[in-house]
Amino acid sequence: MRVVCVGGGPAGLYFAISTKLRNPAHEVTVIERDPPGATYGWGVVYWDNLLDVFFRNDPRSARQIRAQSTLWQEQRISVAGAGAAYLAGYGFSMQRATLLDILARRAAELGVRISYRHEVDGLPPFADADLVVAADGANSRVRQAGGNPFGTRLTTGSNPYIWLGTDRFFDTFAFDFERTPAGWIWCHAYPSSAGLSTCIVECTPRTWAGLGFDRRGDADTLRELEKIFAEPLDGHGLISQCRGRTARWQRFSEISNERWYHDNVVLLGDAAHTTHFTLGSGTALAIVDAVMLARILDDNDDDLTAALRSFDARGRLALRPVQAAARTSMTWFEQADRHLGRDGDAQSNEVGGRDGHLDAVSFAYAMAGRHGPQPPWRYRVHRATQVPAVRRALRGLNSGGRWCLARRRGEPVATRAEQPERAEQPEQAELSERAAR
Numbered sequence: 001m002r003v004v005c006v007g008g009g010p011a012g013l014y015f016a017i018s019t020k021l022r023n024p025a026h027e028v029t030v031i032e033r034d035p036p037g038a039t040y041g042w043g044v045v046y047w048d049n050l051l052d053v054f055f056r057n058d059p060r061s062a063r064q065i066r067a068q069s070t071l072w073q074e075q076r077i078s079v080a081g082a083g084a085a086y087l088a089g090y091g092f093s094m095q096r097a098t099l100l101d102i103l104a105r106r107a108a109e110l111g112v113r114i115s116y117r118h119e120v121d122g123l124p125p126f127a128d129a130d131l132v133v134a135a136d137g138a139n140s141r142v143r144q145a146g147g148n149p150f151g152t153r154l155t156t157g158s159n160p161y162i163w164l165g166t167d168r169f170f171d172t173f174a175f176d177f178e179r180t181p182a183g184w185i186w187c188h189a190y191p192s193s194a195g196l197s198t199c200i201v202e203c204t205p206r207t208w209a210g211l212g213f214d215r216r217g218d219a220d221t222l223r224e225l226e227k228i229f230a231e232p233l234d235g236h237g238l239i240s241q242c243r244g245r246t247a248r249w250q251r252f253s254e255i256s257n258e259r260w261y262h263d264n265v266v267l268l269g270d271a272a273h274t275t276h277f278t279l280g281s282g283t284a285l286a287i288v289d290a291v292m293l294a295r296i297l298d299d300n301d302d303d304l305t306a307a308l309r310s311f312d313a314r315g316r317l318a319l320r321p322v323q324a325a326a327r328t329s330m331t332w333f334e335q336a337d338r339h340l341g342r343d344g345d346a347q348s349n350e351v352g353g354r355d356g357h358l359d360a361v362s363f364a365y366a367m368a369g370r371h372g373p374q375p376p377w378r379y380r381v382h383r384a385t386q387v388p389a390v391r392r393a394l395r396g397l398n399s400g401g402r403w404c405l406a407r408r409r410g411e412p413v414a415t416r417a418e419q420p421e422r423a424e425q426p427e428q429a430e431l432s433e434r435a436a437r
Contacts, residue, residue: 001026001302004126005133006142008032011269011286012135013103018294020110029113036116042165043192044283045093055409057291061106066411069094070191075173077364085364088394095193132265138255140271151258159334160249161202168236170197176232182210184340261308275326332370
């Protein structure tokens, strides 16, 4: 079977890998419009369930991914004037560019042909392909070709956000909410590689315009954000350039489709669906899509009609609750001023402490429970987990759980605040130097 994957992101590359692993005789080509190593974005986050998928599907690339990932423990939620609170748990993160490099090398090892700097405007060039996989992102040109056969719907969120990097290494997943004269603004920060972290800044349209970000240039925007987030950055800088691309303010676009295939064209990853970044599931869903489609094709003896019909039904059914949760999360952050208080006063926020003032512990609990009502006992547990001794005990339990999972997968166990192997040092040094300028 001749397969053409349009898009060299995680979805397209991992589908190519998964397909060749199951049937090396397939002729698989990945077409990517950018040159090798060019990608937008900093780090991606994932959890143990995705690591399980990686190790079950392809242990060789899984070991490389794990070696280049950072383990972080806890989420730290800081609120200006109200202190900080913690949410238990742990996860992994890594540089998006490093993930793509690993997957591209593995795909090439398996015999996948990768064609870079190849622009695609429609379907005619693939007339002789048995299967065309549209993995070219949320703005998929393949999906948009020939009208709207997939029943695509696009909903745009209201909050502006910008995806940046910083040369400060965070050892937790940190949320920092800062109060400005124009309103609240916050960042999501997490480690993404040795010495670098991802920093996504978000605010309401009112705050964004009030701070003048609709008029500021790139350098002025960074300077203002560095002033606002001076405390969490701790003297470090923000970086807007990532492998030659400059970050821009944007608004999140939720993509959904009534159908994930049409004729011999199938949608994968962000081309099929997007989920808000506050859920941290975009990369995981792309990988799961890739494995699911490859497995279904193999199970159906390459009967495309049956396979694509099955993938469409099973994939959309599995996605429904995830996309609903992401939509709820996006809405909660769009209304963050309501929880924080528009001007930070006790009367206008919904998470005041006993003294009527904004309480970081209560706010963190509201943020953690944004997907639905929680039983009263959960709040008591949440308050107990703010005690340092309890937090240490929970980290110990998590370490034990990770040890068991790592043994089962056959991968080494990491320690807290671990940094990945330094495979990208020249680039990282350049980025850190750029941040200092």
